[in-house]
Amino acid sequence: MIKLPEPDGTLTSYRPNPSPREFTAVATPFRKRSILATAHVVGDPLAANEPFGPPVGPPPEQRLDWDATLAFRRHLWAHGYTVAEALDTSHRGMGLDWPGAAELIRRSGAEARAVGGRLAAAITTDQLDPFAQHSLKDVAAAFEQQLEVVEEAGAQAIIMCSPQLAAVAQGPDDYAEVYGSLLRQATKPAVIHWILPEWIPFHAGYFGHQDLDAAYDALIDLVKQHPDKVDGVKLAPLSVERQIELRRRLPQGVRFYTSDTDAYPELLLGDEQGFSDALSPVFDPVAPLAAQALRALDDGDDAGARALLEETLVLNRHVFAGPLRSTLFFKTGLVFLGWLAGHASHSRMVWGEQAARSVPHLATAYRLADTLGLFPDPALAQRRMTTYLATCGIDN
Secondary structure (H helix, E strand, O other), rough: OOOOOOOOOEEEEEEOOOOOOOOOOOOOOOOOEEEEEOOOOOEEEOOOOOOOOOOOOOOOOOOOOOOHHHHHHHHHHOOOOOOEOOOHHHHHHHHHHHHHHHHHHHHHHHHHHHHHOEEEEOOOOOOOOOOOOOOHHHHHHHHHHHHHHHHOOOOEEEEEEOOHHHOOOOOHHHHHHHHHHHHHHHHOEEEEEEEOOOOOHHHHOHHHOOOOHHHHHHHHHHHHHHHOOOEEEEOOOOOOOHHHHHEEEEEOOOEEOOOOOHHHHHHHHHHHOOOEEHHHHHHHHOOOHHHHHHHHHHOOOHHHHHHHHHHHHHHHHHHOOOOHHHHHHHHHHHHHHHOOOOOOOOOOOOHHHHOOOOHHHHHHHHHHHHOOOOOOOOHHHHHHHHHHHHHOOOOO
């Protein structure tokens, strides 16, 4: 038994699951859905990763625990996922600057080649001074510099929004020029990734329109101009209804990538008119179980796939719970669960975010993951959970 703290301040006795669930790792990609799994990184415990401060101390290549970070990517590849690198799940723009992201992309690219894994990686313009004025040419050159790094790593490009482009663009034609040039240069069809201004206010007016409906139209027009160069689009946050509406408007062969953390079983299963693919962090904590669901989908067992995906919901709804200021810290739960599962020897994080979630929150994450049988070594997970609780003043 282990005593776990509850949000109301009480302790509850919990009997850990003694037997892990059995999963068969199949490294071949899923056949019926394109699944790009964003992956967490683990901080170097010897680096000066301070909360909310700029990177200090060692150079970028020393800020991460590379053994643990790359080991987790091998875990995802072993189950058939494409790793989506250098996005917010790996602290891009939140403690990981462009030099650090470039190093992560290069090392993940080398690891992908070594194990035969698939890699996608994000490009934006975060090497530009955010407080300086830039021209459209400057923005395009910054995108192209990052595209070169991604291409050299053998990765597919994920084109993220650029606040600098939003600041300098005069209308839809400027976006069409910059994005069109990038798409023509990319050797693999790219993903267009748009976080809406509800989450990032700097993205207001993106694609040349303050009105979101007009901006959606401009994005779809852009895709229609380059249908063979766009693998898919990802927009968030969007209601389920809006996601379905937009995916039905895309040209045939262009995917709609959902990042929904709540309704992804419904969106992945789809309806009589189509389905969504996924570019999402939800696979990080439940990779083997979600992979089993996606294999069932490959085999035509939609009911089995739905049941397995729905099993993952309770843990993911907890990990990603809370208002925007809380969900920024979903990575804390991912790194913590990865440590409990044995993917790393510690749970230190970039920006010091290992303390960004409460003790009851992490204890509940442990209980939910253990109940699902997700820990390969339940005894190790229990020992680590007990040790963590002891450091928090909870004696077991």
